[in-house]
Amino acid sequence: MSAPGTVIWLTGLSGAGKSTIARLLAAELDRAGTPTEVLDGDEVRAALSTELGFAKRDRDTQVRRVGYLAKLLARHGVTVIVALISPYREARDAVRASLGPFLEVHIRAPLDELINRDPKGLYRRALAGEISGFTGISDPYEPPLHPELVIDTDLCDPDTATARILALLQRSADTGSDHILAGDLAAAAGKRLLDLRAEQGFDAPDDLREAGDKQAHAFLADRIAEHRPGDQLRSEESPGDGTGSRLWIVDPLDGTREFGEPDRSDWAVHVALWRDGKLAAGAVALPARDLLLTTRDAVARPRSPGRFRIAVSRTRPPALAEALAAELDGDLVPMGSAGVKIVSVLLGDTDLYVHGGGQHEWDSAAPVAVATAAGLHASRLDGSALVYGRPDAWLPDLLVCRPDDADRVLAAVRAVSALEEEKA
Template sequence: MRTRKGIVTIRDDHALARDLAAEAGERLLALRSRDGHDDPAALRHAGDNESHAFLIESLSRLRPDDVILSEEGTREERLDPRRQVAERVWIIDPLDGTREFGEQGRADWAVHVALWHRTPVQPADGPAAVGPSAEATGAASAGSGSVISPPRGSGTLIAGAVALPAQGITLSTAAPPALPARREGPIRIAVSRTRPPEFVQKLAGLVGAELVPMGSAGAKIAAVVTGEVEAYVHGGGQYEWDSAAPVAVALAAGAFASRIDGSPLTYNQENPSLPDILVSLPDLAPTLLAGIRDVHR
């Protein structure tokens, strides 16, 4: 998709998610460069608002029949009753890692764009849809050609993209990356740099892991996909927009993702709270889930 000076061209929902996330990221980089870091609070506020406005306008114009759930939406918009009956819902975080965006030199912030569909579908081209069952098992992978049926009354993530603008990276279901082979040495677990859960510190001691503090959830899940870490574990509070897009990408790449008790991650719920998450290389999931159970006993 070319914007601003060009004609908007859309292949499919995968490409749209990728291109909108990347464009929003470019705009955030331009804002950061223009305004500087003299007033971090103002920069963060402007970043949230401008990225939200761009994504809402673009999706409303290019996918007018779809509903949007955004972190920066009003309470009334988040409670929009159409979301509970809509076939297609875009779940977006216009600026994930707002704190890091306002700190000079930090690159661990992201833009998230994901598409949820009420019923499982096989896209005309691109990777298979990813359903909640796959989110619990990591069973869906790029090019598998399979469709995971969600539980009755649920739905599935069918496209997603995570732009890491300051790192020059956009990961998406349009062309999912292959998970790198696990390196030798201790498991590296990405954790919040500002509020790492106490149980994750206990988990690290139990399984001999190394904790790697990072900013946004998108950056942490992307780190699993790119091989910077082997897992991301979080508990203590998040929302659907924090993980929908990066989870879609991680699953398309062949990673494992679930709640920390092993239950499925489900999206477009009436209450968008999704307080905990595990994303990891598939072969590490049993060890990490068992360790989490042990530290919670």
């Protein structure tokens, strides 16, 4: 089966240049031998959506239909270029969540410029009151919050815009190989750790743990240097200063205690890439469970009915988790490594992982990368973004849960924190 194609979603106001850029981009990709299709909003509406109007509900239905078509094409390796106003952020984000490789490109120009261009005369009619519900005049347009690219067509011509999107595609392809590499490295390091367990046995568990840490670190450091020369490395065994535009953050053996116990499978290998201020790729291997989760293919399972479940350390459950269990009317579920706890939320075994006592970046970077790629919520306890690649590798706190639970969990954290402040 071929790898899924990339969906390039061009969003923006009417007249910004989406269709023109889509056609130029498709021509360039066709010349390069890339199977490509353009889904233009006007053409799809004329062919499949003639019954739809321009109310929000109808516009969202149109976005879903185009997203479904894009998914079918991309599934067979076609690069799909969508040129669609798609004015509402929630609908665009829902399409993004349902697709594989997805690049959102905001094609924009100042409203005055668009009114002056007005190639179809639509702005003139909307301003005259002849068209109701016209995006940008009498209906809102919600710009993307985190697009992969913004192109101002009042500042560049269509050919330049096309070249910028082609460059973005190339960077995306390079990052795609980073997803694969992260998974391959985590799986291979995990296999070596399993072999070490079998060869060395458990008679001297401290020696086994020390050997596991050192050997897995050496393997990952060597392979990253081989496959990504020039990239930087931060590891539990070699913290470094967190510098570099491409920083691999690895925990060669997360859950060292459990690794040294013959009946434990709750230990992991973490491999993550922090690139340009984002967790760009990552993988978590649970070798004793024959499980590998990566940012390329991880899927979050839905929440099971019943009481709220909070993943905690099996040896020292934090007071914060106990207080949250009371606040959320939930249960504590003890287990080993931080990576295993975060993965447990992804797999539907628990509903929340929260840590308030501080961790190192390598404890959470890879599992957070995988969890967020699968659509989970991950943040600091105050709801702010998690930031890696700092000079100090210490990360004060974090929580991971399903997005539908995030508001409830963050409110519970605030309530518990307020109560603690009152007691102090």
